[in-house]
Amino acid sequence: MRDSTSHAVVGVALRVRDTRLEVQVERAPLRRGEPLEAALGRALDVAALAHVEQLETLVLPDGALATAYLGLAHSGEALPGEWRRVEEVTEHAGLVAAAQARLRAKLSYTNIGFALAPATFTISELREVYVAALGHDVSATNLQRVLLRRGVLEPAEGHRAPGRTGGRPAALFRFVSNRLEVTDEFAALRPPHRP
Amino acid sequence: MRDSTSHAVVGVALRVRDTRLEVQVERAPLRRGEPLEAALGRALDVAALAHVEQLETLVLPDGALATAYLGLAHSGEALPGEWRRVEEVTEHAGLVAAAQARLRAKLSYTNIGFALAPATFTISELREVYVAALGHDVSATNLQRVLLRRGVLEPAEGHRAPGRTGGRPAALFRFVSNRLEVTDEFAALRPPHRP
DNA sequence: TCAAAAGTGTTTCGAATACACCCATGT
DNA sequence: ACATGGGTGTATTCGAAACACTTTTGA
Numbered sequence: 001m002r003d004s005t006s007h008a009v010v011g012v013a014l015r016v017r018d019t020r021l022e023v024q025v026e027r028a029p030l031r032r033g034e035p036l037e038a039a040l041g042r043a044l045d046v047a048a049l050a051h052v053e054q055l056e057t058l059v060l061p062d063g064a065l066a067t068a069y070l071g072l073a074h075s076g077e078a079l080p081g082e083w084r085r086v087e088e089v090t091e092h093a094g095l096v097a098a099a100q101a102r103l104r105a106k107l108s109y110t111n112i113g114f115a116l117a118p119a120t121f122t123i124s125e126l127r128e129v130y131v132a133a134l135g136h137d138v139s140a141t142n143l144q145r146v147l148l149r150r151g152v153l154e155p156a157e158g159h160r161a162p163g164r165t166g167g168r169p170a171a172l173f174r175f176v177s178n179r180l181e182v183t184d185e186f187a188a189l190r191p192p193h194r195p
Numbered sequence: 196m197r198d199s200t201s202h203a204v205v206g207v208a209l210r211v212r213d214t215r216l217e218v219q220v221e222r223a224p225l226r227r228g229e230p231l232e233a234a235l236g237r238a239l240d241v242a243a244l245a246h247v248e249q250l251e252t253l254v255l256p257d258g259a260l261a262t263a264y265l266g267l268a269h270s271g272e273a274l275p276g277e278w279r280r281v282e283e284v285t286e287h288a289g290l291v292a293a294a295q296a297r298l299r300a301k302l303s304y305t306n307i308g309f310a311l312a313p314a315t316f317t318i319s320e321l322r323e324v325y326v327a328a329l330g331h332d333v334s335a336t337n338l339q340r341v342l343l344r345r346g347v348l349e350p351a352e353g354h355r356a357p358g359r360t361g362g363r364p365a366a367l368f369r370f371v372s373n374r375l376e377v378t379d380e381f382a383a384l385r386p387p388h389r390p
Numbered sequence: 391t392c393a394a395a396a397g398t399g400t401t402t403c404g405a406a407t408a409c410a411c412c413c414a415t416g417t
Numbered sequence: 418a419c420a421t422g423g424g425t426g427t428a429t430t431c432g433a434a435a436c437a438c439t440t441t442t443g444a
């Protein structure tokens with residue numbers, strides 16, 4: 001049985017490391033009169049996260065009421081805390097699954113990739129991020145075209161030098177915006193084109 | 196400044212009445228140790244709602260922490276409480292907007308219409324529900340085709356007799372399922388068709 | 391016979407995918 | 418040369434939207 005002070009915040013942070021999705025789950029109690037974000041700040045290093053959004057509020061197995069947040073970190077940045085591969089996490093497994101599901105869905109219709117990718121990247125590197133987050137293969141060709149057409153990506157200066165094995169140097173890209181934006185209105189049931 | 200007992204639940208119920216979207220907003224305090232749904236049950240007549248889902252948890256203007264829920268009611272059913280047109284509501288305007296946005300989005304990629312429509316209906320009647328909820332015009336022809344192709348609707352027995360002005364009798368339909376289901380996976384970035 | 395409402399047939403459109411081919415580099 | 422990874426050009430697919438036309442009724 002929980003008492004009246006047992007509201008908590010659970011932060012679920014995700015990032016892509018190598019070709020794997022990694023997660024960090026931390027909990028902090030909510031203090032009297034404090035905003036939720038303050039407690040989240042004690043659970044996760046929010047300043048190091050590129051994007052934060054609320055997931056849901058639920059009763060935890062121990063009976064505490066908790067509000068869960070999803071945080072996303074750029075790949076390739078050093079971040080304190082214990083990161084584990086998503087498959088290995090057993091604590092708060094439902095929340096981790098919810099975080100993954102939210103990320104997967106938003107990768108398809110928003111620019112949320114900005115929060116996982118580094119500042120500039122090649123299409124191949126971005127493809128690895130998407131593969132890790134989505135859990136299925138992604139075509140680099142189509143990824144580039146979809147994100148360019150939607151105006152989500154733009155070319156950046158410079159090229160990535162090829163590796164020892166050769167190959168054409170890869171052009172660099174960046175995300176146009178670093179704030180969450182819906183880039184693909186749902187295809188069905190849109191307003192008529194011509195009024 | 197809120198104290199430790201000030202967690203509340205705000206229920207935002209929506210329904211379509213005539214060709215208008217109507218809303219009912221009620222608040223109830225959360226009692227110690229009680230699940231959120233229990234408090235929601237005191238705010239709204241949950242048994243009369245066809246669908247309920249959580250919206251978000253936020254700090255209200257009065258400083259109280261509150262978890263908001265969206266409820267949907269079948270059109271054409273008598274429901275107690277004060278219903279007002281969505282445009283007229285000033286209290287909890289942000290939550291009402293969030294509820295509308297959630298409904299609009301889910302109308303496009305789920306079968307959530309089942310919660311607004313009566314048990315059986317004509318395509319024209321369903322169209323009015325969609326128009327009221329989406330806030331823009333909807334073609335009856337396309338609505339029928341999209342929902343039939345997705346397997347969301349199925350024919351029901353009988354026809355609706357024409358009005359005084361004549362016209363072909365309208366066939367009746369029903370929703371195949373009365374539980375929320377995602378019927379349209381996002382078009383982009385799906386797994387490859389042929390592995 | 392005509393107007394009104396419902397429903398079907400067919401065409402158009404656009405975004406995404408698939409696939410063939412060309413480009414630039416290291417060995 | 419040729420292997421390798423990067424990138425573009427083009428064709429195909431498919432769901433949705435648009436629009437023309439047929440069906441069925443009341444007046």
